[in-house]
Amino acid sequence: SSNVIIAPSILSADFTNLRGAIELAEKAGADWIHCDVMDGMFVPNITFGPFIVEAVSRCTELIIDTHLMIADPDRYIKEFVAAGSHQVTVHQEECKHLHRTVDFIKSCGAKAGVSLNPSTNVSTLEDILPDLDLVLIMSVNPGFGGQKFIKSAIDKIKKLAQLRQEKNPDLVIAIDGGISPKNAGEVVAAGGNALIAGSAFFKAEDPFEVVKKMKGVS
Ligand code: DX5
Numbered sequence: 001s002s003n004v005i006i007a008p009s010i011l012s013a014d015f016t017n018l019r020g021a022i023e024l025a026e027k028a029g030a031d032w033i034h035c036d037v038m039d040g041m042f043v044p045n046i047t048f049g050p051f052i053v054e055a056v057s058r059c060t061e062l063i064i065d066t067h068l069m070i071a072d073p074d075r076y077i078k079e080f081v082a083a084g085s086h087q088v089t090v091h092q093e094e095c096k097h098l099h100r101t102v103d104f105i106k107s108c109g110a111k112a113g114v115s116l117n118p119s120t121n122v123s124t125l126e127d128i129l130p131d132l133d134l135v136l137i138m139s140v141n142p143g144f145g146g147q148k149f150i151k152s153a154i155d156k157i158k159k160l161a162q163l164r165q166e167k168n169p170d171l172v173i174a175i176d177g178g179i180s181p182k183n184a185g186e187v188v189a190a191g192g193n194a195l196i197a198g199s200a201f202f203k204a205e206d207p208f209e210v211v212k213k214m215k216g217v218s
Pocket residue numbers: 009011012034036067140141142143144145146147176177178179196197198199200
């Protein structure tokens with residue numbers, strides 16, 4: 001079996017049949033369900049809150065991976081963990097006291113992730129890296145599904161993979177935005193372990209094949 005973690009993002013699912021979408025992800029062999037929370041402040045789009053995450057968690061045994069694209073995420077971390085999130089990822093750009101926020105996520109009982117926008121340097125996480133379970137490299141500007149993969153993300157993954165060696169060998173490097181079977185190989189070769197895929201999975205003719213291909217790259 002493959003070491004590549006596949007995480008379909010329900011942002012691209014048909015919300016009139018959320019259970020069906022999650023079951024499709026399960027059957028296709030996905031590992032996590034990625035929940036994109038947007039507040040219209042940190043990003044220009046609004047999606048959903050803990051209420052939907054809780055509904056998702058009642059549909060599946062898969063790991064609920066919650067990506068908070070919201071202003072001042074500390075205000076809602078506890079609620080998203082209570083809603084069933086096993087992992088909570090906040091944005092570095094939105095946390096004044098990132099170490100405190102990471103501690104808080106863990107104290108709530110979830111794994112702690114930090115995400116970087118395309119313009120944020122990997123070096124900003126150097127000191128916090130030993131405390132993290134996950135880093136989420138954005139390969140699009142957050143806000144919408146279906147955008148084009150930003151190629152400079154590859155160098156960031158490589159740089160982070162190098163830091164991981166020194167500081168935290170267990171760190172999961174996840175990549176989010178414009179991921180498809182076409183670029184999955186390059187992303188994993190650079191050091192990525194978890195591939196988030198919204199449109200490539202949910203808009204695919206054959207989502208089973210998409211997971212199979214993306215798992216097959218390593
Ligand atoms: C973007 C979200 C992504 C998005 C990915 O702001 O964080 O998780 O759903 O969608 P695709 O895979 O279509 O780029």
